[in-house]
Amino acid sequence: MRVLMVEDALDLAEGVVARFSRSGVTCDLAPSIEAARDFRAVQGYDAILLDINLPDGSGLSFLREMRADGDRTPVLMLTALASVDDRVEALDQGADDYLGKPFDQRELEARLRALVRREADRKAPQITLGALTYAPKERSALLGGKRLDLTRREAMLLDVLIRQQGQFVSKARLYDSLYGFDDADVGVNAIELYIARLRKKFAGSGVSITTQRGVGYRIGLDG
Template identity: 70%
Template structure:
């Protein structure tokens, strides 16, 4: 899952990124609306955390511009304002949710996962495919009722595939879901390594990952 955090308070932005990173989300940080626009010009995101008070423009202006050009990326607004009018205004402009500062990091994480579930083909808190079950909230899986030992990135890759069951996801889409811009030293071929590791761990079951040459990968159950 790839998240853009638009927040000019570096300590707040970094704390959010660290917390979300531990749950398998790849985060890019923008300190202004202009920086956010640069990221949005070259990268697709699963969700955006957008502060209202930014140094160059109000975050609601960036939100309005996104919606005007047809960008429907889920947006969670952060605000220090307690006015109901301000919150209603943000929602009317196209925000999907909001949190009032200060907030609990666990709530932010849960709300982001809820936003992403709305857009996904698989919307359940627990995703199943044959003998495989996966919990996005805990990045944990079981196979035939037995715990599946997964690294954080293996679990994130598995979630991406399971959220789009039946669809073929190309290598770039999977890469974008696993790595942020700060991971630029990691090549696209790393996806092949993680796919191979997942295949090995799923091998004893009827669940597999199919390679569509030149197109991408698809998870399936042959049971």
């Protein structure tokens, strides 16, 4: 899961990002609306955590902007404003949920998982490619009817490839889906390692990942 947190209280935000990392969630941090726009211009997200009071404007205005553009990414509002009117306004503007500050990290993660599950349930329950069946909701897969043992990043990589099956996906796009902007010490060539691992697991199944130099990787069926 990849999340964008739009929050200018850096002590709070950095603590949340660190705890997300330990639980397997990639979280990018934008301290302003302008920074959030920059992140969204180059990266898609499973959900957005959005503060209302930001240094360069209202999070509600940013939310309206997203919805006006047709962006249905689940949004969880985070704010110290806790009146019923504040909650109603946020939900009326297109927020999917609302959590007041201070909050417990466990509740934040539970609400976030619920939002992402709800969005996944709205889409196809599974994707099939030959002997491979992938369940986006759980990010799990069956190969020939048997559960495929996948690490978190292998599952994330498979998720991107199989949603674009038949099309080449660039190494840069795959990298952006697996790593946060703070993972500067991880080179883009790390993708080759995970591709090799998936190929080994698919061996003999009829499912393959092909490479086109300078273009990217494509998942499909042999022949």
